[in-house]
Amino acid sequence: MNLLIFLFIFCERSSILITNNCKIGSNLTKGDDGLKVFKWLELLEEGIAGLLFVSGVMISLYGVFMRYVMGAATAWTTEIFEFLMVWSIFIGFGMALKDNRHIQVELVFDKLPFGLKKIMACVSNLIGAIFSFYMVYSSFELIALSKNQGAVTIDVGIPIWLTYLVLPVGMGLLGVYFIMKAFRSLKGDPREFIGEVDHINKDIEDQITQDSNKGVDA
Secondary structure, three states, X not given: OHHHHHHHHHHHHHHHHHHHHHOOOOHHHHOOHHHOOOHHHHHHHHHHHHHHHHHHHHHHHHHHXXXXXXXXXXXXXXXXXXXHHHHHHHHHHHHHHHOOOOOOOOOOXXXXXXXXXXXXXXXXXXXXXXXXXXXXXXXXHHHHHHHHHOOEOOOOOOEHHHHHOHHHHHHHHHHHHHHHHHHHHHHOOHHHOOOHHHHHHHHHHHHHHHHHHHHHHO
């Protein structure tokens, strides 16, 4: 089961990382809007999520090796793997939102006039931000309750509240990116109104145009 979960998450995470690396003129290099200001936040977020993910993969592979090759199952690997994967995935929510990787239904949205698209995109992102920050607020009650009860995991003894701590962290980051996207939508950034593939193609076309202009100037 751990191996299947690992393969599924690995494929999804790899696709996000590959897409991010293939984006020519991405937000970090262009530095548009507020994303350049939060460049340190993005780097920290991606670094922590990547470290947690790789650590979870290594522990999962170790557990599979010990169970099926050495014939000595280790129960603690499952709890550590789940803990690391939960933290990695929740932190990755904001990364996926930033790069428009979440599932969107655009059948009606694409038919709207540009002005109405700006309003709809801004409102929807603000609703997402409100929900995210509400989850942050609600999670503190859950963390406090779990901490007062002293609940821990069975095999390793990890305090349950440490697992729940990912809720305010992950949802807080998600709320921040929702606000950033709302601001970009309000400014009329066209990349907020096109799909991920179109966004990549547009970046490639812009880069080709810039290279051609540089060649002509030279």
